[in-house]
Amino acid sequence: MEASKLLIKFSQKLWTDAEQQQQFIHALTQPRSFSPCILWTKPRPEPFPFAVEPALLWQAAFVDRLTLGERPGQHSLHKAGYFYCLDFSSVFAATPLLAIRSSSQGGVINAPVRLVVDMCASPGGKSIFAWAALQPDYLLSNEVIGKRIGALLSNLKRCQIEPAVVSNLDPEVLAEAIPQTAEVVLVDAPCTGQSLLAKGGKAPGCFHPVSINKNANRQKRIIANSARVVAPGGYLLYMTCAYSPEENEQVCEWFLEKFSQFQPIAVDALSAYRSHLAQFPCYRMFPQLGLGAGAFSALFQNTAGFTINGEAIDRESADNNAIEEAAAQRLKEFLQRPRLISTSRS
Template sequence: MVSVSNLLIKLARRLFSNPQEQDKFINALLSPQDFGSCILWCRQKPQDMDWEILPATSWQPDFIERIAAGIKPGSHPFHQQGYFYCLDFSSVFAASVLQVISEPIHCIFDMCAAPGGKGIFAQTLLQANLLVSNEVIGKRIGMLMANLKRCQIQPVAVVSRDSSFWAENLVNSSDLVIVDAPCSGQSLLAKGEKVPGCFHPTTINKNANRQKRILANSAQLVTPQGYLAYMTCTYSQEENEGVCEWFLERFPNFQAINVPHLQAFQSHLSAVPCYRMFPFSQLGAGAFTVLFKNTDQNSQNIGAVNYLNCKVLNDSGVKILFQN
């Protein structure tokens, strides 16, 4: 039986041709570190905050701040009052591709929404008429609703259906669909968490197949000239570049968009413009991200701005609706 360490070495060799980079990658996973916290300001920042703020990157939005290691912002009263949302800076990296969107966004559909960070980031950035947060795993819905309510994100509808339901019933409905896909979670190791079996080929292939299905279903929701963001928190090529290449072969109306501010992070493993953060960057544990655009010009659009009155949404079992 192949040990986990051997599978990690094999992964490192697939990701990097340079032995020094292979060693840096392996050491980052075997010697976890505290990357510090990151907060997303949902309301105006109070004047009396005295946390040590790390220097901002050139690409993080103004409503994001990186906090020095050792500080626990989640225990601060302002967190409970909904002033900010805590997230990993790798998540900021992944969601930052949305900053290249310049068109008005009427509806954001977050397909795998819990615990809510990507949707909150997108709504804070783009100020859509509606955020639809979908979470198919029932036990995660309570956490999702609590975060959205605490941070006063509105208008937002929380729903719980498989991606296939939405693909059949809400075709060409959303200007932006976010797929923060379920994955093998290999980057969690860089933060000291245990992820048994995350390097095993069976685990990786199972996740890649699930990701392809969710991404294919999600594509059906995207309006002509709309966007589809795909992201993971894992390293395996099969779950990242491999999924992107598979998707573009089967959906030729989509194209991957260049994200200039992430040029230094562009993956060397594919000709598709997609982006990776590795743990040895010292910024975060790791992430993969890509932004697709639906190049179709003419297609039926059910009218995302009327989502709140959409019978399909109402009949789908809306868990909660926050509305201005």
């Protein structure tokens, strides 16, 4: 496939070095297959049924990257819910969740995670990764597009992800219903889908400025409402499968300007992938690396104080029991809403 003028111009926006531009263009115009990847939701069986690639240093312990040619989706263990199949780029994007547990900072690090909210959850890979990494008391997997709910619910049930609830709500509705409630919020934002090209897929107009701008505006709305759900000391993980700075670094820059209580968190394990397009820590996987089609990921922590009934509470003098009870009550009331779907088999 010949590179379009838009793609050539786009590559020049990412790098000034001509060789890097050409490597990127080649990865998109000459798509390749990437090693399949599985996320284990049950203990690995013996004997092990797949040939695997050596694990990378940052790779989660519950993830295996398989040898090219393996077809895990056709294995009986897949139907039995032992694992979830996903692109290794998705593993990369979700990897900052591991830093939440291993970091020496405050917040929810050493405490049980009561609630994880995945704002744009279908088909479920990031939700399942968060469940495996953080073992929350509750997982709320939200998907605003109704026709995508079926795949999400099917995957969560097949992999027996419990306790989990699936919702079909606009992020603004969630922000109103459960403000300051979730220790971790995931935003795998809808995007132009530029990385589909690296896998041989189609993403019409993905490099056109109008499409990029439209998606960036939508992403800003989603991340702004998602921020309202994050509890004090909690975390927000922003991810896309796009390459454009407007959908990635620039959305995050806008977010940090509008929501100054959030601070970017460095993920030491991904330091080799730090974006050269931002002054703050955020991370990119590009397709020319040969690991996956590509992804962007940035982790933020809410450093704001607490509020109860709209009144600011000093962090040092805060009544932690009252704060916990208020958050628990908001969650309890939300879970009683109609049209929420539980993954429980009972």
